[in-house]
Amino acid sequence: MGKKEAKLADIGEFGFIESIREGCLFSPSRLLMGIGDDCAVIGPYEDKVFLITTDLLIQDIHFILTKTTPFHLGRKAMAVNLSDIAAMGGIPLHAFISVAFPRTADLAMVHGLYSGIKLACQTHKVNILGGDTSASPERLFINVAIVGEAPVDEVLYRKGAMPGDGIYVTGTLGDAAGGLKMIRCEATGPPMKASFLVDAHNNPFPFLEAGRLIARSRLAGAMIDISDGLISDLGHVCRASGAGALLDHPSIPLSEELKDLGKINGFDPYELALYGGEDYRLLITVPEEHCIQFEGLFSGGTPCPIHRIGEMTTEMGIRMAMEDGRVRDINLGGFDHFH
């Protein structure tokens, strides 16, 4: 669920997850999805299912305490989980917050963190129903679990994409990764543009309204949130659906800010758009016959812009149609291999 950084040297992340997935079900009744999507899906109960997701944020792995504020951190810890609920088309209901505070934590840090968490809860009408709190020997740890719900026949999974479906995203890509470059002092630029990117990294927006709109319309095939980067998360949709994808390079949506800062600092904004993480846009696949109606849902940019970036294919793997007409295989390992 969401971002997983553990690179256990010998088996790697996917090997690790696969090794965990074996033998996890001992009571499979009323269970629609276990490990393998943005949320687990249990039910139905009455005409609804419950969606459950959990994400861990660790100091110096997921954030640097001197480069953000406890308030932003609390809000982001909620947002990354709410984004998983959005990606299934759900409505978030309840949050459970576990925090381990360094012994040196002062009350301002504690209250800042919970202010951010509670603002996100208030904005999205989510209850805080429990959690756990502990001292931590050194670093701040935050684990959030969220329970949501959705009508049983409106849940969208990764596995629902079909060859020929249009592929859409709910906004520009790569901004959060650009912001991370600023935060890490690997890039600089005009303050207004730099702060736009830093804000994209520190204050991601969970697309709950768009997710519900899409789920309710029943026009889409599959949905996922882009937490690990476009190629990585589209790859999840492809594998789950048994299909491939052909992206259209000129259609990849980039912000002017990212393009400008790429020019100033000499980095390729497309590399960040394809492989940078933490944008938390939704990626949606839509059968061709529904695409016009689907695009109409977002007329006038409400509730968010929508960009068509390619289509699903019968051929497995991800490819990219370039401006010059060439079609290149996309290497999952990194953009360098792609050039």
Next chain:
Amino acid sequence: MGKKEAKLADIGEFGFIESIREGCLFSPSRLLMGIGDDCAVIGPYEDKVFLITTDLLIQDIHFILTKTTPFHLGRKAMAVNLSDIAAMGGIPLHAFISVAFPRTADLAMVHGLYSGIKLACQTHKVNILGGDTSASPERLFINVAIVGEAPVDEVLYRKGAMPGDGIYVTGTLGDAAGGLKMIRCEATGPPMKASFLVDAHNNPFPFLEAGRLIARSRLAGAMIDISDGLISDLGHVCRASGAGALLDHPSIPLSEELKDLGKINGFDPYELALYGGEDYRLLITVPEEHCIQFEGLFSGGTPCPIHRIGEMTTEMGIRMAMEDGRVRDINLGGFDHFH
């Protein structure tokens, strides 16, 4: 939910939890219990409610990696959460496991931990439906969240105790704290007796069968699991119920092992029984008119022994009737003050 060690210097644990509890509910429909019991209770859906609990275990705060095995640790991480489900009278259904592994973790540690987790899941028919995994800069962190269910009219809360109710526990007290003394090399003794106590600490047993039996019987008033120590957890029941308690000193159940090792090492086993944590016994209050029938549920020691240790009182606070007939106030601060 369960054990919370955070001692934020200026406001203390209870001040901290109280400061979090303010402004946590933004959508209170279908919600029977938020923060303040062993589990949150949501519903009803059909004729059932969902019980949700989460607990955090941190290396060098909750466990010392060289003094246990990853297998035992995984099993215990599950047990402490399952005990919270047991304490509400519930049936556990689904687990969500977040783990941050130190970069130095080898595969044997990873597989040992998950073997322990999965054995507990298999034993209690609990699905693992998700979680998150990350690297950790130094220490191992494990957060488990469990979803359970119970018939809506069978859930037992801390707040259901009445003056005159009998107070019962499902086994001997203080063994886990005695085991911790062994683990910390603060006490020694004959290997068989020492290992009994160490096992009580490393391998707590969640009283799920007893919890369901009690809930189904509808004979009890309140229930809680003893994670922080008898006095601390009985104090939760007293405060939630607006009542006090009178304990009977000779009735406090001690194992022969704890008594013997107390004698050998010069510690008072009652101190551990009253203030030591992590026994994970259930504490139950039962209206006097139901007590005989209640005790009959456990005839022949099935599914566990049951011990009556006192009764609830209208007078607030916790007191102890001693062997010599004196009644002493119990100081929540520690057993030293009590003598």
